[in-house]
Amino acid sequence: MNNVPNIKVGIVAVSRDCFPMTLSVNRRKAVAAAYEKKYGEIFECPTCVEEELGMRKALSELKEAGCNALVVYLGNFGPETPETLLAKEFDGPVMFVAAAEETGDDLVEGRGDAYCGMLNASYNLKLREVNVYIPEYPVGTAEECADMIFDFLPIARTVVGLRNLKIISFGPRPKDFLACNAPIKRLYDLGVEIEENSELDLFESFKHHAEDERIPGVVKEMEAELGAGNKKPGVLSRLAQYELTLLDWVEAHKGSREFVAIAGKCWPAFQTQFGFVPCYVNSRLTAKGIPVSCEVDIYGALSEYIGTVVSQDTVTLLDINNTVPNDMYEAEIKKKYVYSQKDTFMGFHCGNTSSGKLVSCEMRNQLIMTRTLPEESTQGTLEGDIVPGDITFFRLQSTADSKLRAYVAQGEVLPVATRSFGGIGIFAIPEMGRFYRHVLVEKNFPHHGAVAFGHFGKALYNIFRYLGVEDIGFNQPKGMLYPSENPFA
8 A cells, every 4th residue: 555654663762861871772772673673674763862952963863764753762760851852843753661670680770760750751741742652551671662662653654644644525415414524623633634626526527537548457457356246347437437537636636745535425416427326436446545435524534544554454434334133133143152132233335345355246236326316327336245354443533513532442244144235244343232322322423434454443542542532432341331321221
């Protein structure tokens, strides 16, 4: 994927002047060696920061090395002012981590007190209103600190990505479809740029691509991808024309930004004017690392992009759609899995999930739209059951009063046939019923949720915290009441 940032992380040791600098330097070397042995490259900044001029020297060395993420390492107690200024002036995501003492045989000259220094560092960071990532337990051996730095990478990728992201939308929203509307101000607060366009502008560009010489090549790609599932071959040339339109639009409009996500329009006039539905093209671009949300869902596109950066894999956007019928649950789930019926639901969208995340796929017409429109104008959706396995359901959203709110829930897609249509799967999330009521409903989240294929809850939770989200919902276990939950129920 070339739509996500590459991270080069640098580690800078800091030292308080009344402690041996060699203690911090040697411990930094040990962390860097442990990281390189297990995970790969890290830039070991040669300057150990003891005072403000040293801080500036270290910043210069980090910039020269091309570092876009920083680890401030307290090898001993650490200098409160220089270390926090280092974090403040570095142009990128920052984490703080501290050294544990190595041996009971060396607790005089070899004692660094970084356990204590981390407390003062956190206090000084708050005074300066500098936001950094501090791990759950931020003090460790060289090997443990290396693992903590590796956990920092998805956070760093996301922060760098969002600061260089443009979301391109084509609107307005469909009629009587307010659920995915949210103020865009918080996008700017996150560093994200937004370009809102008319669906008419997109249609004009689409018509200009009618004779594009690249169309046959894209059609061949689609035919190879669909294989036996190519049930609507007549629509492929128009879908290829649309895909090229979007890709050219991205290149022409991303401007100063390096990364892009799209919030697209798909109904009600799209089908009758373009002559197809865009679902399959949305799935293909998302698989290329350019997430495309449906129904002009701008925060859905944002969430998908975050999932792409974190998982470094294809994601999807689904409706939290319908319950699993009791007869299906009793026959196919109850005796095989640990989930209650309320733990299960079906995640669905018309056909925007990529072929690589479906058990098998077929090109179809969009059934819901076909109920009111000619079938030939609703072709272009990719149908199939979603692959079983671990998933993380999540979303970052602005509220109506411009506050950021998020949720994260880990679960799985069950290997149970859905017997339904669209891109769809039977999802199981522990305590989903309570989560649905006291997070999704209570906190007014829209019906779209982003899906990452794997368990990424730890990284996503830390990312949302780093971004300043104070309200992060999750599927709380039994015995842990939500604030709105009736204790007598």
